[in-house]
Amino acid sequence: MDVIVGSRLCARRQSLGMSQRKLGALLGVSFQQIQKYERGTNRMAVTMLVRAAAALNAPVSFFLEGVGPQIDAPAQPRLHGGDIMVAQNLAKIEDRKVRAAFRTLIRALAQD
Template sequence: MTADLNQQLGATIRQNRVLLGLSQEALGKRIGVTFQQIQKYEKGKNQVSLTTLVRLAEAFETTVGELVESALGKEKPESGGLSNRQMLELQKRLAKLKPHQLRGIKLLVHNLVDETD
């Protein structure tokens, strides 16, 4: 069971790292470990200490609880029904839009919010 948890947490670490556009080396530098150690965490080969989990949460701008809940598949949506991970993914995709596309999205969201108020 511990190996499964390590693999689930590793997948969550990788997912968050990729969503933020960080390399294993960049994440390792942020939390004070080597990129090889990040590889081992992501593959579930090494267990993540509590100290490292706290550092990872800080690097991902989330909480330890949210990382663990995500790894266990119990992620709780934030306001608006989106989890932190979904919000990060949405933000990453929005950043790729051209200015005129982004204006259109803003107008759409503004109109949708006005309709529900």
């Protein structure tokens, strides 16, 4: 992962014609540190990655896209018309304690 992020950092810097020394100055680190980031020898902290993205005029996603596990969106429960009406009516109950009691009852009844 560090190697991929580092290679993208290098590619973006080079595409802008920027030296490692210049990028280092913008980020407040030495050009040697930039070399270590670009090789993947040192891991970039998220705050440094955000600063590098700003200095290189690139979104943070440019450095991270496709890196790491891909997570599917959580499955949404399927609600039918009556279920939606129950939820809407529950939201209309103004008393917090009564709403909480109904939620507790629903959870208890839904247990297998």
